[in-house]
Amino acid sequence: MQALLALAGKDLMLLRRNRGHLFFTFVWPLVAALFFGTVFGGGGDDNGKITVRVVDEDQTPASAQLIAAVGRMEGVETTPATREAGLDAVRHSKAAAVVIAPKGYGDAAERLFYGAPPEIELWVDPSRKAEAAMLEGQLMGASMERMQTLFQGGDAAAKQVDRAIADAAGLPDGGDATLVKFLGEVKTFVGGRPPASAAPAPAEAGAAKSGGWEPVSVHRHEVQDETRGPRSGFEVAFPQGVLWGMLGCALGFALSLVTERSRGTLARLRTSPLTRTHVLAGKALACFVALLGVQALLFTIGAVAFRVIPSSVPMLVAGCVSLAAAFVGIMMVVAVLARSEQSAGGLAWAVFLPLSMVGGGMVPLFAMPAWMQAAGNFSPVKWGILALEGAIWRGFTWADMTLPCGILVAVGVLCFSVGARLFARTEA
Amino acid sequence: MLTLSHLRKTYGAHVAVDDLSLHIRAGEVFGLLGPNGAGKSTTVSMAVGLLSPDAGTVDIGGQGAPTQPEVRRLLGVAPQSLAIYEDLSAEENLRFFARMFGLSGAALRTRVDAALALADLQDRRKDAASTFSGGMKRRLNIAAAMVHDPKLLLLDEPTVGVDPQSRNAILERIEAMRAEGRTVIYTTHYMEEAARICDRVAIIDHGKVLAVDTVANLIAAHGGDPLLTVTTSDGPEQIRTRDPVGDLARVAAGRTVLDFRLDRADLEQVFLNLTGRTLRD
Incomplete structure (x- = not known):
């Protein structure tokens, strides 16, 4: 085991010191992902704004004020809609969220410092937690606008306070005298007359305790994005970029094995107590780690900077591991078949380019004609992209992931076995 | 320390090593001397397990063939190519x-x-x-071949392409290894190197061992008599002789000797006599 780790460590150290290999493994795929991501349309929301559908079911001045406040939110673009249309928009990736002022919002908004608060419904896709939290915070802020309006005075404010005083006086056990007194002072502040009489309290107000009052209650609900298309060009370009990174990385390792043979270091290793399997396993382990590193780096950059958020992280990990296994096997076959560095380079591109072309490494799979998609079934690149996209935007279930991941692992095992067998034969 | 018995290796119709047998004793520096393509590297490759012989056996230290990982622990190999990570x-x-x-x-x-x-x-x-x-x-x-302190060290043309100073440094280190009692197999086509550091030498050509012995014995057996070159007033004259003083006196009789030189046979001469061609052919 120590020798195996030393072998892998040596190869990773050599990778770190080989600028060309490093560039084609880590930098070039990122450049390709950014370029194609931009070409394919970049981010899903225009101008980097969150697209929100707003629904006013209450049709009161208070609900209209809320809808207007949402429209003024920074980084948010609103479109009026009905409840169903709004939810459909989220389901089909046309909007990030729906904000609904439900019936009764205006009525509840009239109550000051007592009773059930006005409710706002916020419907978001569960994968868009960041946007949901931001919207929730801004909705709380928007509700404060209502308080500001109240304290600016006027007839409307006075009427609202009158109603609140009447409600407070009608609370159970003879009403809340302290609250009535406080509201009287509020009325004086907003410029109205002192209270003359009390009115019966509405049933809902009576159910609430004045001590737990809050200005607004935002109820967050989940609505699943059911779209089968990418939410942005980057969700297509990053899996492709990862594939290019895998190609560059695997090619580099294939070349390194050929170089070891031509330089004589392989012969030296073979005169050590290591078996052939050890030597190959060390190379494979280093390649596997590097391939996972490429994917981790690219997907981290994709998530942080370009909102390429996987719908399932465990599935993405499974896809990445399967893909790395496949490319380790392919690397092994190329390395063993090539007799020189030049032939390794030629052979690698002769193998990788067609696989990439029909597999969706250059043109997105969904944009390919049917016959080409069928031909792509023979390319591990296709299954690799499918596995990654399945975990990112295709909404795959574990059952859906089984096929691409299984094929990739099978390709890896088969190619590694063939490579090991050929290696044993050529080195005998 | 190393026994090669009836080794044979062919590449298609080409016979690289043909029924080659050698026994290298513990603690000696053993030279494999032969021109390029004689079969030295193929022999070494079979000795360390890099190549499987078509026929014959290899035994290292009485522990078996180098196909076994534990046997390979006894070996240190410096290939002809620079087998290091640059x-x-x-x-x-x-x-x-x-x-x-x-x-x-x-x-x-x-x-x-x-x-x-x-x-x-x-x-x-x-x-x-x-x-x-x-x-x-x-x-x-x-x-890199020495770092694990091997019992048997195989150096395949270790001085190819180096300057005289570095060559001398390498040879001094091999002499130091011999002083430590380490067994060294040294392949070269530089006869002066073999003559300097090897206790025994095997002369190989066309995959066969032509002769194995100490340098002195090889010269004595296959080098021929020393060559006396005498230049007199009558001109130069060359004589193969086992009695150079007597022959010089005989040639000088009645003539004026202007110059004379005695050349003893070397490994180059041995190889020439054994194969009919020089090491650098």
């Missing part, structure tokens, strides 16, 4: 190869330091091998 430093190279033989911890550090000292690379231990001169790379190549 992007790694001298120390990183040695540490890596030492780990391949299971060394770790203090033992690893001690052996790496010793190997660096042997290669005289202590001052450059942190430098990448790619920055080294050809001679330094050769020394590192040998140090």
Whole structure:
């Protein structure tokens, strides 16, 4: 085991010191992902704004004020809609969220410092937690606008306070005298007359305790994005970029094995107590780690900077591991078949380019004609992209992931076995 | 220490090694001398397990064939090519190869330091091998073969392409290894190197062993008599002789001797006599 780790460590150290290999493994795929991501349309929301559908079911001045406040939110673009249309928009990736002022919002908004608060419904896709939290915070802020309006005075404010005083006086056990007194002072502040009489309290107000009052209650609900298309060009370009990174990385390792043979270091290793399997396993382990590193780096950059958020992280990990296994096997076959560095380079591109072309490494799979998609079934690149996209935007279930991941692992095992067998034969 | 019995290796119709048998004793420096393509490297490759012989057997230290990993622990091999990682430093190279033989911890550090000292690379231990001169790379190549302290060291043309100073340094180190009692197999086509450091030499051509013995015995048996060259007033004259003083006196009788020289036979002459061609043909 120590020798195996030393072998892998040596190869990773050599990778770190080989600028060309490093560039084609880590930098070039990122450049390709950014370029194609931009070409394919970049981010899903225009101008980097969150697209929100707003629904006013209450049709009161208070609900209209809320809808207007949402429209003024920074980084948010609103479109009026009905409840169903709004939810459909989220389901089909046309909007990030729906904000609904439900019936009764205006009525509840009239109550000051007592009773059930006005409710706002916020419907978001569960994968868009960041946007949901931001919207929730801004909705709380928007509700404060209502308080500001109240304290600016006027007839409307006075009427609202009158109603609140009447409600407070009608609370159970003879009403809340302290609250009535406080509201009287509020009325004086907003410029109205002192209270003359009390009115019966509405049933809902009576159910609430004045001590737990809050200005607004935002109820967050989940609505699943059911779209089968990418939410942005980057969700297509990053899996492709990862594939290019895998190609560059695997090619580099294939070349390194050929170089070891031509330089004589392989012969030296073979005169050590290591078996052939050890030597190959060390190379494979280093390649596997590097391939996972490429994917981790690219997907981290994709998530942080370009909102390429996987719908399932465990599935993405499974896809990445399967893909790395496949490319380790392919690397092994190329390395063993090539007799020189030049032939390794030629052979690698002769193998990788067609696989990439029909597999969706250059043109997105969904944009390919049917016959080409069928031909792509023979390319591990296709299954690799499918596995990654399945975990990112295709909404795959574990059952859906089984096929691409299984094929990739099978390709890896088969190619590694063939490579090991050929290696044993050529080195005998 | 190493016994090769009736080894045979062919590549298609070409017979690289043909019924070759050798026995190398523990503690000796043994030379495999022959021109390029004679079968030296193929023999070494079979001896260390890099090639499987078509026929014959290899036994190392009485423990069996080098196909067994444990037997390979006894071996240290410096291939003819520079089998080092140019992007790694001298120390990183040695540490890596030492780990391949299971060394770790203090033992690893001690052996790496010793190997660096042997290669005289202590001052450059942190430098990448790619920055080294050809001679330094050769020394590192040998140090990498030595780092795990093997019982049997095989050096395949270790002085090819190095300057005279580095060559001398390498030969001095091999002489030091002999003094330590280490068994060394040394392949070369430089006869003067073989004559200087080898206890015994096998002369190989066309995959066959033509003769095996000490350098002195080979010369005595196959080199022929010393060559006396006498230049008199009548002109130069060359005589093969076992009695150079008597023959010189006979030639000088009645003539004025202007110059004379006595050339003893060397391995080049031995090879010429055995094969009908020179080592560099």
